[in-house]
Amino acid sequence: MVLGACRSYLATMPNDSFTSTVQVALPSLPGDPYTYLLPESWPESSQLAGRRVLVPLGSRVLVGVIIPGEYSNSVQSTNSKQSLNTDKLRPVDVLLDDGLPALPPELISLCAQIVSRY
Numbered sequence: 001m002v003l004g005a006c007r008s009y010l011a012t013m014p015n016d017s018f019t020s021t022v023q024v025a026l027p028s029l030p031g032d033p034y035t036y037l038l039p040e041s042w043p044e045s046s047q048l049a050g051r052r053v054l055v056p057l058g059s060r061v062l063v064g065v066i067i068p069g070e071y072s073n074s075v076q077s078t079n080s081k082q083s084l085n086t087d088k089l090r091p092v093d094v095l096l097d098d099g100l101p102a103l104p105p106e107l108i109s110l111c112a113q114i115v116s117r118y
Helices: 002-011 069-078 105-117
Strands: 018-025 034-039 052-057 060-067
Touching: 034 052
Parallel strands: none
Antiparallel strands: 018 034, 018 060, 052 060
């Protein structure tokens, strides 16, 4: 029921331009974060760190968490660097946390330390 409401909201969402990208960790899919387009009308990605978002992945819509730039860059540097083709990226659909982030900066830092160690 919630996804139906989100999809109807997305169908009425105005066309927004996308000027930046953001890294989103998907708890249901462990591994490297996924890159999504960030609508220009949204705050900067550094202000959105730790907030939950709905993102499309294939035919599904999943809940993910925006990762701060300093941690997403360290994760990307461990992988083979490939040029980012923004034409194939999909936008973040819905910001679920308007107020405080679901994950505070301290918890994100702890998670990044665990990822780098193990």
